[in-house]
Amino acid sequence: xxxxxxxxxxxxxxxxxxxxxxxxxxxxxxxxxxxxxxxxxxxxxxxxxxxxxxxxxxxxxxxxxxxxxxxxxxxxxxxxxxxxxxxxxxxxxxxxxxxxxxxxxxxxxxxxxxxxxxxxxxxxxxxxxxxxxxxxxxxxxxxxxxxxxxxxxxxxxxxxxxxxxxxxxxxxxxxxxxxxxxxxxxxxxxxxxxxxxxxxxxxxxxxxxxxx
Amino acid sequence: xxxxxxxxxxxxxxxxxxxxxxxxxxxxxxxxxxxxxxxxxxxxxxxxxxxxxxxxxxxxxxxxxxxxxxxxxxxxxxxxxxxxxxxxxxxxxxxxxxxxxxxxxxxxxxxxxxxxxxxxxxxxxxxxxxxxxxxxxxxxxxxxxxxxxxxxxxxxxxxxxxxxxxxxxxxxxxxx
Numbered sequence: 001x002x003x004x005x006x007x008x009x010x011x012x013x014x015x016x017x018x019x020x021x022x023x024x025x026x027x028x029x030x031x032x033x034x035x036x037x038x039x040x041x042x043x044x045x046x047x048x049x050x051x052x053x054x055x056x057x058x059x060x061x062x063x064x065x066x067x068x069x070x071x072x073x074x075x076x077x078x079x080x081x082x083x084x085x086x087x088x089x090x091x092x093x094x095x096x097x098x099x100x101x102x103x104x105x106x107x108x109x110x111x112x113x114x115x116x117x118x119x120x121x122x123x124x125x126x127x128x129x130x131x132x133x134x135x136x137x138x139x140x141x142x143x144x145x146x147x148x149x150x151x152x153x154x155x156x157x158x159x160x161x162x163x164x165x166x167x168x169x170x171x172x173x174x175x176x177x178x179x180x181x182x183x184x185x186x187x188x189x190x191x192x193x194x195x196x197x198x199x200x201x202x203x204x205x206x207x208x209x210x211x212x
Numbered sequence: 213x214x215x216x217x218x219x220x221x222x223x224x225x226x227x228x229x230x231x232x233x234x235x236x237x238x239x240x241x242x243x244x245x246x247x248x249x250x251x252x253x254x255x256x257x258x259x260x261x262x263x264x265x266x267x268x269x270x271x272x273x274x275x276x277x278x279x280x281x282x283x284x285x286x287x288x289x290x291x292x293x294x295x296x297x298x299x300x301x302x303x304x305x306x307x308x309x310x311x312x313x314x315x316x317x318x319x320x321x322x323x324x325x326x327x328x329x330x331x332x333x334x335x336x337x338x339x340x341x342x343x344x345x346x347x348x349x350x351x352x353x354x355x356x357x358x359x360x361x362x363x364x365x366x367x368x369x370x371x372x373x374x375x376x377x378x379x380x381x382x383x384x385x386x387x388x
Contacts (some may be wrong), residue, residue: 063266149292
């Protein structure tokens with residue numbers, strides 16, 4: 001049976017559009033070739049995620065330990081270095097272990113924490129008001145009695161001074177060290193630092209005891 | 213001849229479709245690259261937030277210590293401002309004091325060593341005479357420029373309740 005012109009064309013078209021084994025193989029090769037960098041990218045992303053997870057753990061560990069350290073009474077943690085390769089646990093008053101510095105294993109990664117406490121040094125600058133020789137000093141800030149505020153406007157009653165706060169302030173620094181990846185030998189560190197003032201026993205402290 | 217013309221038309225449309233797809237993919241890739249370059253990693257954001265907070269908190273602590281050590285001077289400076297409109301002494305005690313304007317690298321890490329600027333923004337007495345209550349409010353700001361050259365800042369507010377007594381230092385309790 002003789003095929004119509006349309007059938008002949010369609011048959012030809014189908015022949016032209018069909019894929020040979022060679023074409024499929026070449027196509028697969030090209031696809032595989034393009035997938036190599038994509039898979040590498042994916043693996044890299046997974047590695048970065050793991051590294052970020054460790055970094056965030058280190059940051060949280062550092063922050064929580066620092067916050068806890070500054071909550072301890074001023075005199076309870078003396079100037080010095082704690083933890084690191086050694087171990088140090090600070091306990092609450094009833095003896096419960098509360099704050100640990102040293103090496104800890106968190107989710108299969110080792111984190112080394114160190115607390116470094118130093119004396120903070122510096123000076124305060126201010127204008128000081130000279131109450132000496134003025135009438136009824138005791139009533140200066142009370143609701144009754146002589147109004148002292150009139151003296152505050154007199155420049156002669158004010159003088160500038162600079163006072164050291166060396167014995168009243170400490171700097172607490174917590175450092176966390178960890179290995180960011182099994183593939184690297186490098187050690188990362190993260191340090192947070194905060195000042196803590198001595199507000200203990202303030203009823204016994206007056207201005208004259210401050211070093212000038 | 214007719215068969216060839218039919219084939220040619222199809223090839224042309226295939227090229228057009230391929231170009232459109234390629235253009236869309238390229239646009240998506242460009243958008244992805246742009247978004248990635250503009251987005252700051254979460255780790256960096258957490259690091260910045262904590263570092264800035266530590267520096268600002270250090271300053272509020274230092275300001276509170278100064279208040280404790282020189283309570284009467286601060287009250288006198290404050291009263292001068294309230295009664296005579298002269299805030300020079302009060303400002304010198306707080307916002308203008310050089311010890312409250314710091315550039316610090318005390319908090320740092322393997323991946324971020326950029327120094328942080330911190331200062332006391334305000335230090336005010338909040339008094340409510342109706343309830344015989346008084347509080348000291350200290351606001352500290354910390355700011356730094358990140359690796360993308362964008363400013364990042366954080367403000368910390370400390371409010372401390374006070375009891376003012378004649379001829380004695382106040383009892384201070386951290387309220388917030």
